[in-house]
Amino acid sequence: MRLDEGEALAAARDLAARPGLALLGIAGQPGAGKSTLAERVVAAVPGAVLVGMDGFHLAHATLTALGRVDRKGAPDTFDALGYVALLRRIRGLDGLDHPEVVWAPHFDRGIEDAIAGAVAVAADVPLVVTEGNYLLVDEPPWRDVVGLLDACWYVDLDEDVRRTRLQARHERYGRTREEARARTWGSDERNAALVSASRSRATAVIDGK
Known part of the structure; x- marks a missing residue:
């Protein structure tokens, strides 16, 4: 199923209208527009909350010590088990008394x-939106x-547009043009290939903007 943004927002509202808490995942390649779509969904659904997978990045100092800082964003630079545990806790599946508030990074x-x-x-909360690269990856523990999700969408964007945006984002956060290009076509591109291979597991594909 393919949806434009308007249809996606309507689908999110339908999820939130169901009894109890709903969990919506938004996946896609680096630079595809996952965060932007997630923010628009949260803005469109009263009471919705955004919990990003990126909150489970290993600390920068830890990545430096492990020699992985140049690959920041790769699957092994996240606390994936911690992320899964948080989703289970939000679902109330952790075997503990469910607290009034679950705190996320x-x-x-x-x-x-x-x-x-x-x-x-x-x-x-009626709807928790969680977004990240690896939500659909069919490898443990991802x-x-x-x-744990009621639905998981894949954001699809033209590859040239995606890479251009990604390089610009790297530059915006302090990398030189050469460093940004190397990152975009290096580790980011390898990560993008892994994410692209998981697309078939999505419940819907959303046209990126």
Whole structure:
């Protein structure tokens, strides 16, 4: 199923209208527009909350110590098990008494690090939107994510447009033009290939903008 943005927002409202909490995933390649769509969904659905997968980046200092900082954004630079555990907790599947508020981390691009306990997910939230590259990847532990979601969309964007935007974003956050291009066509492109291979697991494909 392919949806434009208007249809996607209507589908999100339908999810939120169901009894209880709904979990909507938004996946896609780096630079495809996942964050933008997720923010628009949250703005369109009263009471919705955004919980990004990027909040589970390993700390920058940890990646430096592990020798992975140049590959930041690759699957092994995240606490994937922690992310799955948070989704299970939001679902109330962790075997614990469900608290009034579940606290989630937020990734701050300004400091290139995650901030713990930055996002409050109250028990009465109608819709939690979670976005990230690897939500649909069929490899452990990522493959457990999709089973915790009510729906998971894949954002599709023209490859040339996506890469141009991605390079510009890298430059905006302090990389030189050469560094940004190397990152876009290097580790980001390898990550993009992995994400693209997971597209068939999506419940809908959304036209990126």
